[in-house]
């Protein structure tokens with residue numbers, strides 16, 4: 001199970017990582033799965049349920065990798081379907097992953113924190129429905145379907161190319177342009193974006209050892225991050241209390257909901273808040289805010305609908321000062337469209353409050369219109385940033401991509417649902433990752449390039465492919481990967497690794513240390529020729545004594561190196577090219593292995609192992625195996 005997860009994850013990462021760099025990491029991960037594990041703990045029945053029931057891993061990835069995950073796993077997940085929802089005038093497809101599980105039971109039976117946290121995330125993104133009398137969990141996946149696949153079409157056109165040239169990027173750039181326009185990104189933004197990407201694609205400074213399609217992914221990703229403002233834009237707090245946040249926006253965009261969500265978000269950061277109900281035109285807005293305020297445990301200042309908004313704002317601020325709260329959040333009335341009366345009113349309120357932040361709440365589903373609104377409001381009243389709501393319902397991504405570039409104002413927060421918890425900071429890099437459907441694999445590429453010499457990686461790949469991987473290579477590989485960071489950090493960067501628990505990581509780390517100690521006790525010759533150890537109990541005894549381990553552990557390690565040689569060569573072969581289809585190949589291979597009649601897969605592996613061992617060893621262990629005489 002463990003090596004299966006490692007292998008699938010490594011294969012998945014392969015689509016975007018220079019293949020030689022990946023060789024090391026793949027090999028490392030496969031080795032990690034082959035370590036002597038000491039006492040292997042049998043998972044409890046409950047834990048087995050968590051691992052197998054309802055394709056829990058699939059669910060995790062459906063949330064994390066959005067569209068791509070849905071596409072990759074639709075064949076294996078139990079049910080995957082699109083449901084049509086309508087939002088105002090526009091109708092959109094929202095894809096969901098469905099599984100016949102009971103999330104409550106799963107979360108209550110989970111023993112480790114990681115599983116609980118993951119299920120917490122899934123539950124927060126999910127709704128439970130009843131179908132045919134059975135409870136079903138539907139995880140709402142965040143989708144940028146068309147944009148993601150449009151961009152993917154661009155890099156696919158570069159598969160098989162040796163370099164990026166002015167000629168061969170014409171078609172991919174056309175695809176990128178089309179994908180962005182279809183995502184409702186404004187035309188000038190698309191033009192600038194395409195130009196910037198094209199210039200870099202044929203320019204200097206490309207990364208050595210990275211395929212042209214991967215280079216383009218990297219350039220597009222970096223440009224997307226830049227387009228969305230680069231860094232996360234934090235909320236600003238006043239030096240002396242209270243910080244005043246004024247919320248503005250058109251009707252129905254989610255201002256009242258955001259007011260309460262924001263109070264809830266800041267409260268979690270330890271700030272005391274007060275809400276001010278300044279929407280006097282929709283009487284229900286005041287009641288709505290009072291109810292939401294109660295829900296999040298934050299006081300709400302109200303003065304009815306007969307008082308001018310600027311007056312309410314002034315009184316509310318005085319009240320907040322008296323109560324010594326940290327942050328005052330002022331909700332205001334929206335209009336169907338921008339009009340002079342609205343702007344004048346907002347200017348009055350702003351003058352009275354002298355706010356620290358003026359945030360325009362915009363609906364992500366309005367696409368590039370959202371960016372135009374931010375510009376207009378900024379010119380008219382002066383704003384400090386935007387809050388993008390209903391991102392959970394936006395399948396195109398145009399608003400997120402246009403706001404900063406068009407208006408110059410950053411998106412500070414995003415709303416991803418109707419619940420009070422569904423407000424979070426806007427991270428341009430994570431958004432870009434989501435749009436491209438690739439987790440954080442790009443940091444992984446960069447990290448790998450920081451620590452790996454391309455030549456070393458190529459050499460290692462050759463050794464793996466010829467099944468000559470020895471203990472020196474093993475040490476080199478683990479130490480190189482260790483320079484990328486802790487194992488959990490390295491693993492965390494690889495898509496698909498969500499399935500591996502911190503406990504498994506810790507176990508693998510421990511096993512690597514034991515293994516290193518034994519390898520260090522070997523002579524240079526033994527490291528290079530593991531057959532010497534395989535043949536000689538005396539040598540194994542010496543290594544065991546020098547490393548403080550048992551003879552059995554040393555024998556196990558030597559045997560595992562031979563198994564690793566076969567396994568790594570086979571997996572590297574399967575993953576050669578590292579494209580996503582390889583993932584399905586691998587998954588299929590592993591599935592058919594699982595489905596094979598009991599014993600056959602194992603026998604097949606053993607016979608392969610024996611054949612490879614015969615091929616690879618110049619001097620073979622005695623016929624009696626490792627227990628043979630010297």
Ligand SMILES: Nc1nc2c(ncn2[C@@H]2O[C@H](COP(=O)(O)OP(=O)(O)OP(=O)(O)O)[C@@H](O)[C@H]2O)c(=O)[nH]1
Nearest residue numbers: 251252253254255256257334389390415416417418
């Ligand atoms: N799916 C989703 N719905 C949201 C989000 N934010 C707000 N809503 C919903 O949008 C609807 C309108 O939200 P309100 O907060 O009443 O909007 P408003 O801007 O205050 O409306 P007016 O007071 O009429 O201007 C409500 O049903 C909210 O639950 C979000 O991030 N995602």
